[in-house]
Amino acid sequence: MPRAERRMVPDVTPMSYYGQPVLKAPTWKWPIAGYLFTGGLAAGTSLVGASARIRRDRRLASAASAATLCALGASSAFLIEDLGRPSRFHHMLRVVKVTSPMSVGTWIFSLFSALAGASAAAEVGERAGVPERVARPAAAVAQVGSALVAPALATYTAVLVSDTAVPAWHDARRQLPWLFAGSATASGGAMGVVLSAALAPCGGGAFAAGPRRMAVAGALVEVGADEAMHRRLRSINTGDVAKPSVDSAYATGQPRRLARAARACTVGGAAAVALAGRRDRPRTRLIAGAGALSVLSGAALQRFAIFHAGRASAADPVYTVGPQRLRLVPPAGQP
Amino acid sequence: MTIIDRSSTGTDVTLAGVGTPAYDREQRVGFFTDTSVCIGCKACEVACKEWNDVPADGLEFLGRSYDNTGRLSADTWRHVAFVEQPVATPETQAVSGMRWLMSSDVCKHCTSAACLEVCPTGALFRTEFETVVVQQDICNGCGYCVSACPFGVIDQRKGDGRVWKCTLCYDRLRGGQTPACAQACPTQSIQFGPLEQLRERAATRVDALHQQGVADARLYGEDPADGVGGFGAFFLLLDRPEVYGLPPDPVSTTRDLPGMWRMAGAAALGMLGLAAGSLLEGGRRA
Known part of the structure; x- marks a missing residue:
């Protein structure tokens, strides 16, 4: 018998x-990245709306309610547009599957939309002649209800993208829920600041204290979770010299540009929101409002950065095969 | 370089050949693709396309080996990989020849199939033969399965919008027939049958190859303890899986799902607390 076919060109196993990539490129296009942002925005804004309702600030509550509905409208459009067969979107409602974050998310989204829609309908009803004692409690109950569902809407999307074979998403599964929660909180607070800036005239007093605290706190969580995610991804080695870890998916091109822009917008915007001054003056409104828009842009850019880094990590077999190979045969000198 | 003996597969000719297949409706069936006897003829690719009416997906010239199909896709459910590499002698490192590796790739019909688990419409289902099939009248093309598959098998068909992949010839199985690719394979590289039986046969075959001196022969996907619970369609390979474009240690993403839900739950509560703390602090509005 002939001897074995051994060691080809020594240890340069491709x-x-x-x-070629091992994984298929995600079929999801930019609308899905857009939805990651608008879904979080809807969730965060509904929290601002509910708190305004509780504090009997009806103008802010109504404005937040309207903004939530706008974000939901955009979300629905993005989600349906991205389907291969948009006319079959209702097939999502055939089953309830806990093993499918998209199925769970469909039901969370539907419940949230129903409550947010009911709250807005009650308000419109009041203006159209429905008695105040019916319309107001209905609007309040629905709005507070939607706010209780909101955190689920903001965080399920992290599970949705993590529950894939895409390395930059799956390997960030422990950090992404916090990142998405922080980003949605920041977005909601920022939307509250923008709405407050647009609503009332300058009359002294504190300017949008609650939404501003929320925007800054959310931004801090977002940035902290982002740091933790990159540290986690850096710890997953590929064994490749040029792309040493899964975090290298963020190191070049579009993901890098988006991630840097996101960080600058979030940190700069949060600083402006925090430092704009407490009293309600035109200057305060302008600075805090501009900061809030910057926080919103940061949140959107962050979602697009994650989206594109995921695509980049799926497109390069190094991120798929490298860590798996090291898992099977740890390099010499390691336990 | 040595030539592998491709003449003896050590299998029972009648089993994989024409005739009544030896399986019951209640048994788990699958493929054992023995790449050591694959001759790269692509009869499986053609038979699959013919039987399943899979549309043409272009005429590409890839210019790198005798493979111009490239990869599994929505329109290619069997793909014959053709690896052509220079071979060096260990002593001198000088290139002393070329080697050819051929392997017919297919959907693995995983025991823990991530595609099926993440499908939000229930379009992907497990059949009575424990194979994984897409119901085309249900699929709405959400694409979740495409990102969930650790092998990059399933994909969306352009111009159609739905996802497509190997059905392990579900229609033929229901009619008691052998899948088209296995039926067409002239060397019994693709063997079809009850999975238990195939696993035993594969163990015998890999032992035989080791005794013949083919030390690099290995089974891929036969182990029910692996990251996807074992493949319904497993392989005998002559080099590391990644050489054939296969992931060396695939794990179903849904294995980590309970932990992900827990973490998301914690983050959701954190978000509620953060918002409440920020917004409700300080009593009535100023």
């Missing part, structure tokens, strides 16, 4: 078949 990462894949002619350098």
